[in-house]
Amino acid sequence: MSLYQAPLRDFQFVLHELLETSTVMQACGRSDFDAGTIDQVLAAAGEFAEGVIAPLNASGDEAGCELRDGVVTTPAGFRGAYRQYIDNGWSAIACSAEHGGSGFPTAVENAVNEIFGGANMAFSAYPGMSQATYVNVRANASEELKALYLPKMARGEWAGTMCLTEPQAGTDLGLLRTRAVPQPDGTYRITGSKIFISGGEHDLTENIVHLVLARLPDAPPGTKGISLFLVPKVIPNADGTLRERNAVVCGSIEHKMGIHANATCTMNFDGATGWLVGEANKGLAGMFVQMNHLRLGVGITAIGVMEAAWQKALRYANERVQGRAPGSTAPADLIVLHADVRRMLLTMKANVEGLRALALWASQLVDVSHAHPDADRRRDAESLVALLTPIVKAVGSDVALESTITAMQVFGGHGFIRESGVEQHVRDVRIVSLYEGTNGVQAMDLLGRKVIADGGIRMRAFVDQVMAHAETLHARPETQEFAGPVLQLARRVREISSELVALSVADQHAAGAASVPYLRLAGHLALSHVWLRTVEATRTKADSGDPFYASKLATARFYLKRLLPQTVALCEEIRAGAGVVMDEAALPSSS
Ligand SMILES: Cc1cc2nc3c(=O)[nH]c(=O)nc-3n(C[C@H](O)[C@H](O)[C@H](O)COP(=O)(O)OP(=O)(O)OC[C@H]3O[C@@H](n4cnc5c(N)ncnc54)[C@H](O)[C@@H]3O)c2cc1C
Numbered sequence: 001m002s003l004y005q006a007p008l009r010d011f012q013f014v015l016h017e018l019l020e021t022s023t024v025m026q027a028c029g030r031s032d033f034d035a036g037t038i039d040q041v042l043a044a045a046g047e048f049a050e051g052v053i054a055p056l057n058a059s060g061d062e063a064g065c066e067l068r069d070g071v072v073t074t075p076a077g078f079r080g081a082y083r084q085y086i087d088n089g090w091s092a093i094a095c096s097a098e099h100g101g102s103g104f105p106t107a108v109e110n111a112v113n114e115i116f117g118g119a120n121m122a123f124s125a126y127p128g129m130s131q132a133t134y135v136n137v138r139a140n141a142s143e144e145l146k147a148l149y150l151p152k153m154a155r156g157e158w159a160g161t162m163c164l165t166e167p168q169a170g171t172d173l174g175l176l177r178t179r180a181v182p183q184p185d186g187t188y189r190i191t192g193s194k195i196f197i198s199g200g201e202h203d204l205t206e207n208i209v210h211l212v213l214a215r216l217p218d219a220p221p222g223t224k225g226i227s228l229f230l231v232p233k234v235i236p237n238a239d240g241t242l243r244e245r246n247a248v249v250c251g252s253i254e255h256k257m258g259i260h261a262n263a264t265c266t267m268n269f270d271g272a273t274g275w276l277v278g279e280a281n282k283g284l285a286g287m288f289v290q291m292n293h294l295r296l297g298v299g300i301t302a303i304g305v306m307e308a309a310w311q312k313a314l315r316y317a318n319e320r321v322q323g324r325a326p327g328s329t330a331p332a333d334l335i336v337l338h339a340d341v342r343r344m345l346l347t348m349k350a351n352v353e354g355l356r357a358l359a360l361w362a363s364q365l366v367d368v369s370h371a372h373p374d375a376d377r378r379r380d381a382e383s384l385v386a387l388l389t390p391i392v393k394a395v396g397s398d399v400a401l402e403s404t405i406t407a408m409q410v411f412g413g414h415g416f417i418r419e420s421g422v423e424q425h426v427r428d429v430r431i432v433s434l435y436e437g438t439n440g441v442q443a444m445d446l447l448g449r450k451v452i453a454d455g456g457i458r459m460r461a462f463v464d465q466v467m468a469h470a471e472t473l474h475a476r477p478e479t480q481e482f483a484g485p486v487l488q489l490a491r492r493v494r495e496i497s498s499e500l501v502a503l504s505v506a507d508q509h510a511a512g513a514a515s516v517p518y519l520r521l522a523g524h525l526a527l528s529h530v531w532l533r534t535v536e537a538t539r540t541k542a543d544s545g546d547p548f549y550a551s552k553l554a555t556a557r558f559y560l561k562r563l564l565p566q567t568v569a570l571c572e573e574i575r576a577g578a579g580v581v582m583d584e585a586a587l588p589s590s591s
Contacts, residue, residue: 003054003421004308006046006115007356009548012039014357015107017537018530019364025105028371038108041093045112048088049119052081057120060261061424065202067253072201072263078123082156082204090116091127091156095134099154107363110300114356118304121428122261126159126199128297133160133211136290137230140278145230149209152240158207158232162290163194163267171441173213173284174222180214180229180274190214190231190274193251193266196435200265201233201250207242208233210267211290212274213283220281228283229274247272258427294436295389296366299396300359303352305429306400309407310348312422316411317341335410343562344410348403350559353552354527355396357534362388383458387450388526390442395523397432398439404429443515446522447500452511456501459522463494466529473532482535485560486528489567493525496574503577513578521570528564531556 015021016035025033056077063075085091094109095101109131116124134153137146137160152158169175178192190212194200201208210231219225234242247270254264278286317336324330325337335341362385369381404425408415415422433439451459467490474483500518503510535556541549580586 003057004050004119005311006042006049006118007307008039008042008046010353010356011042011111013537013548013552014360015111018357018533019107019361021105021107021364024364024368027373028367029373030103030105030371033105033108041104041108042111042115044088045090045115048084048090049115052084053116053123054119056081056123056261058421058424060120060122061258061428062260064255064260065253065263067201067250067263070201070249071203072250072253072265073203074263075261078261079204081123082126085127086156091130092154094131095150095154096138099138099150101154105364106366107360110296110360110363113297114300114304114307114359116304117301118308120261121301121305122259124301124304125259125262126202126204127156128301129162129199129294130156130158130160132290132293132297133162133209135293136162136211136286137209137277139289140228140286141230142275142277145275145277148236148238148240149230149232152207153209157205158209159199159202159205160209161197161199161211161267162287162294163197163200163210163212163231164287165194165196166192167195171438173226176213176215176226178212178214178269180216180227180276182216183273186275188214188216188229188274188276190229190248190269190272193268195266196254197265197267198435199263200267201253202263206234207236210248211277211287212269213287214274216280223284225281226283227280228277228286230277231269231272231274235273256431258424258430291436292389295393295442296359296362298432298436299355299392299394300363302397302400302429302432303355303359305425306348306352306355306403309404309422309425310345310352312420312425313348313407313410314345316414316420317345320412322412341410344406346555346558347563348406350555350563351399351403353534353555354531354559355392355399357530358388358526359392359396361530362392380461384462387446387458387462387522390446390450391519391523391526393436394433394439394442394446394519395527397429398520400429401426401433439519440516443519444512447515447518448511451497451518452501452504456497459497460494463490463497463525466490466525467494469529470532473536479532479535479539482532482556482560485564486532489525489528489564492567492571493521496521496571500574507578509578509582513581514574517570517573521567521574524564524567524570528560531559 022034060075066073092101093104097103137149166176180188180190182188212229212231213226214229215225216227232246235244235246237243249268251266251268320335321332322335323332325333365381365385369378369385372378408422411420411422414420470483470486473479500514538549538552542553
């Protein structure tokens with residue numbers, strides 16, 4: 001039985017037929033990524049995922065990580081797999097050529113990340129965090145730090161972390177207390193304790209580069225007084241050889257619900273030597289480079305786990321015989337023939353395919369925002385990435401969790417049993433709604449900072465884009481049935497966004513009470529747009545006899561008819577307002 005199969009055909013469809021990645025990259029001055037090259041990379045990623053890391057998924061979950069005398073040991077097989085990972089060049093896939101990287105487009109990088117996340121989420125989270133650390137150092141550090149650290153990080157010889165959270169400072173980083181004291185030689189002494197640090201300590205690499213948020217002695221209070229420091233586990237010499245162990249140790253590792261094989265560490269900094277990254281007191285803005293990269297990245301990992309669960313459920317539904325289907329004369333039939341099981345399977349399929357297309361589109365926009373020669377295109381892409389990032393992170397992870405639970409439902413009681421492999425997916429994917437900013441925080445980011453803060457201008461531009469596309473397809477008889485519901489939804493989102501912008505002036509709780517259903521509503525807007533583009537890309541091919549296209553079209557119809565109507569309830573929920581939420585009589589006080 002295959003544990004996980006990279007969905008290569010769907011990646012080819014999304015990257016080549018839907019997003020036309022090679023053409024877009026050519027417009028961005030990169031003509032070296034033709035479809036053949038991209039397909040080769042995806043096939044190699046699939047081979048590595050299926051053959052090397054998927055077989056370590058269940059055993060890694062069972063064994064977990066171990067901490068002894070400050071040393072974290074990853075589960076059996078992880079070191080060897082990581083060695084192959086870097087020898088195959090995966091750590092360098094999207095790094096810059098000057099650091100020895102391959103510079104692949106973000107959409108390809110994230111397609112590969114989805115594959116690795118689906119095969120083994122706990123394993124892929126180590127290099128995933130390192131990639132994000134690389135991006136942060138590249139964007140914010142001095143030339144000296146970049147020259148010393150980035151080639152090692154691109155080769156995967158040195159890993160990376162993000163050290164924000166402290167016991168009293170989770171969502172609210174303004175409360176963090178870790179101190180940084182300047183030294184005469186230009187370095188800083190970092191002292192404090194960070195909790196929940198992913199990959200804070202492990203045995204996969206010889207060095208780990210911690211990016212740490214801390215306060216200078218004269219820093220203003222709150223988020224305006226946070227600076228960013230690079231603190232290596234082992235301090236290197238100027239030539240990159242390792243010199244001496246820094247004063248940072250892992251005090252404990254967490255025992256947690258899922259991703260057992262990914263070490264979640266308490267890191268104690270006891271006067272550790274650090275180097276300032278970027279400007280003093282501007283560290284949070286610098287760290288957002290890494291967080292935004294990770295928000296897209298973890299959303300994509302969740303989509304990978306959802307794919308793995310969906311594959312298992314589909315296979316099981318085609319093997320398990322139980323109950324007679326209506327009209328059948330057999331003693332019992334495959335459960336895939338029952339309407340309710342088909343509903344569950346199609347819900348999972350529509351979710352995973354829609355979210356994959358959305359996440360890879362957002363990834364492509366990242367490249368357009370950096371490299372397109374037209375400044376207007378760059379600006380529009382950046383604006384859309386800002387809207388789509390919290391959607392991919394939060395809708396991706398919430399829907400992935402729902403889908404893994406649905407996969408368990410397809411298995412019946414057998415899904416609750418470890419051997420099915422499905423319950424691990426539920427436990428693993430649960431974290432994605434919580435870290436890199438909880439999904440509640442993503443929703444406030446979307447509604448508060450990206451919609452209300454600019455009077456709804458950015459969201460209106462997106463709605464206009466969705467509407468213009470839907471109107472074109474509505475005018476064609478063959479696509480009218482698909483475009484109608486999208487047009488209707490776009491009108492609703494336009495209205496409700498304006499209402500919330502107006503309401504938030506008078507009611508300070510309006511945004512907080514509406515943000516989570518609003519994010520889900522906006523997620524449907526983005527997904528319905530992507531499904532409509534999918535219809536456009538498949539319509540003429542659906543009669544070709546290739547079942548892939550017929551299935552795409554049928555799944556688009558399912559999404560638009562069966563899942564999109566959830567938006568009516570979401571609008572009702574938003575319009576119910578903050579009053580019922582803030583009613584003091586409703587929640588008993590705990591004292
Ligand atoms: C396995 C794991 C790995 C992690 N990896 C890392 C890592 O590598 N680096 C790192 O720095 N951190 C890491 N974290 C920490 C993670 O990012 C935090 O747990 C997360 O940001 C939430 O903080 P908290 O747990 O303190 O929750 P809190 O901030 O206490 O939030 C509790 C609840 O209150 C809500 N809430 C908080 N503030 C507001 C507000 N203003 N308005 C409305 N609602 C609010 C939240 O949405 C949440 O529902 C990890 C955590 C885990 C469990």
